[in-house]
Amino acid sequence: MLTRVATFNVENLFDRARILAADTWEEHREDLEAYAVLTRILQQERYSAQDKERIAELLVELGLGRSDEGELLRLRQNRGRLVRRPREGGLVVEADGRGDWIGWLELRRQSPTELALRHTAQVVADLAPHVLGVVEAEDRVALGRFSRDLLEPAAGWGFEHVMLVDGNDDRGIDVGLMCRAGYPIGPITSHVDDRTPEGLRVFSRDCPEYEVALPGGGRLVVMVNHLKSKGYGGQAVSARSRRRQATRVRELYDARLAAGDDLVVVLGDLNDTPDSDALAPLLGDGGPRDVSAHGTFDDGGWPGTYTTGRAGNKIDYILCSPAVFDAIRAGGMHRRGVWTASGRWPMYDTLTREVDAASDHHAVWVDLQL
Numbered sequence: 001m002l003t004r005v006a007t008f009n010v011e012n013l014f015d016r017a018r019i020l021a022a023d024t025w026e027e028h029r030e031d032l033e034a035y036a037v038l039t040r041i042l043q044q045e046r047y048s049a050q051d052k053e054r055i056a057e058l059l060v061e062l063g064l065g066r067s068d069e070g071e072l073l074r075l076r077q078n079r080g081r082l083v084r085r086p087r088e089g090g091l092v093v094e095a096d097g098r099g100d101w102i103g104w105l106e107l108r109r110q111s112p113t114e115l116a117l118r119h120t121a122q123v124v125a126d127l128a129p130h131v132l133g134v135v136e137a138e139d140r141v142a143l144g145r146f147s148r149d150l151l152e153p154a155a156g157w158g159f160e161h162v163m164l165v166d167g168n169d170d171r172g173i174d175v176g177l178m179c180r181a182g183y184p185i186g187p188i189t190s191h192v193d194d195r196t197p198e199g200l201r202v203f204s205r206d207c208p209e210y211e212v213a214l215p216g217g218g219r220l221v222v223m224v225n226h227l228k229s230k231g232y233g234g235q236a237v238s239a240r241s242r243r244r245q246a247t248r249v250r251e252l253y254d255a256r257l258a259a260g261d262d263l264v265v266v267l268g269d270l271n272d273t274p275d276s277d278a279l280a281p282l283l284g285d286g287g288p289r290d291v292s293a294h295g296t297f298d299d300g301g302w303p304g305t306y307t308t309g310r311a312g313n314k315i316d317y318i319l320c321s322p323a324v325f326d327a328i329r330a331g332g333m334h335r336r337g338v339w340t341a342s343g344r345w346p347m348y349d350t351l352t353r354e355v356d357a358a359s360d361h362h363a364v365w366v367d368l369q370l
Contacts, residue, residue: 001215002329002367003183005222006129007267007318009361010120011136012173013146015109018072031072034061039105039170042082045097052093059083059091076103107171117150119348119358123337125155127365130180131212132159133224133267135316135361136173140164143176161185167205168192175224175268177210186211186219194248202248204228204241209252214263214370220324221261225249225268227278242271242278250282257321263370264288264321269361271315288319291366297331302344305333305362309344318366331366338362 038058041051063070066085068077075082080101081094095101124132137143140162147158163185164176179185189209194202210222228241249266256264266288272278274290283290291297292314302309305316320328335345337358351357 003131003214003220003370004127004129004365004367005131005133005220005265005267005318006127006363006365007133007135007224007269007316008123008127008363009135009226009269009316009359011359011361012112012138013117013120013142014111015138015142015172018108018110028072031062034058035073035105035107038062042105043098045099047093047095047097055093056083056091065091070108072108074106074108076106078102113356115350115356116358118154119337119351119356121146121150121154122348123334123358123363124151126336127334127363128155128157129365130183131220131222132178133222134164134176134178135224135226135269137164137176138172138174139166140176143178147178163188163210165190165192165206165208168201168203169205173205173226175205175208175226177208177212177222177224179212182215184213186213191248191252196244200244203245207245207249207252209256216370218263218370219261220370221256221264223249223252223264223266225266225270227269227271229271239272239276239278242276243281246270246279246282250284250287253282253288253321254286262321262323265324266319267317267364269316273312273314282319288321289325291318291320291325291328291331291364294325294328294331294366296328297366299333300335300345302333302335305364307338307360308340308342309335309362316361316364318364320366324368324370327368327370329367329369331364334363334365 041055059065062073064075068075082101084092084094143162143164152158159178160181161179161184164174167174191203191207205226207223207225212220212222214220227245228238230238253264253266270279274283304310304313306313336348339354339357
């Protein structure tokens with residue numbers, strides 16, 4: 001019996017942050033960077049005069065100068081006050097540190113179109129995977145609703161087993177796993193708390209290890225990943241974060257093999273290309289092999305997995321241990337739910353507007369004789 005494993009970045013199913021819903025990263029890059037900087041400052045135990053000046057500047061920059069409600073963000077001031085807005089104008093930062101107020105910056109959200117949701121369900125229905133790694137899902141409840149309310153009507157089947165562990169990203173973009181009947185999810189190991197010797201948190205989201213029981217016996221270990229994005233922050237800093245994450249994923253992969261787990265898959269959105277320095281620790285000698293290197297893999301002439309499909313946009317992966325790679329019988333990409341104005345691949349007949357696309361990411365799949 002063949003087991004189909006797939007990975008798909010769904011870009012949040014029901015609830016997308018407005019700041020992430022633009023057509024390109026560039027549109028809100030500065031807003032994302034300001035949001036990240038302000039969030040770090042607000043967590044400080046004490047705010048200096050310079051900190052307060054910067055807090056006020058960033059709030060104005062993010063559209064929160066006149067109200068706690070902005071187009072992209074909301075400032076929650078639940079107890080105590082961070083700022084007040086005098087009638088004569090301006091912002092006054094009242095809090096002297098994190099202990100003086102309870103609240104946070106909250107990303108405002110919007111729902112995708114109904115057609116976008118239906119196209120997402122159709123992609124998964126067409127793939128018909130037994131094991132699906134999901135990237136950028138908001139929570140386990142949303143995945144369950146997706147399977148029950150959208151996938152089952154489209155496909156006639158749903159996922160029996162659904163799991164997601166909340167990760168470290170406060171934008172609500174997490175990684176999860178969905179499995180068909182006969183593929184129950186067993187023990188789960190989360191790595192949200194992994195840190196470097198210097199105390200830096202390793203994973204932007206998580207690298208959960210899922211042990212999935214196989215119908216014929218044995219188990220498949222699936223590590224679902226979403227490494228640090230290039231979307232905002234300094235590129236050098238982001239690349240160092242991805243390299244740190246890739247190094248840790250490789251350690252976890254090697255530990256599984258050393259412990260006797262020969263069926264191991266690392267999949268998800270790694271946010272960098274195969275030749276990048278950031279992914280070298282994971283993809284280097286002795287590391288898991290990319291399914292696209294198998295002779296049966298068909299990319300349709302476009303090796304990329306994001307937007308245009310060009311080689312420089314190959315960022316989604318299924319990586320296999322030697323025993324899994326030897327078990328590959330076929331593999332490829334599903335693109336019909338991705339918008340293209342160039343006609344590089346056929347789209348669904350109902351996909352006539354970019355806003356109705358299932359995702360900017362192309363799903364990757366592989367059939368395994370396990």
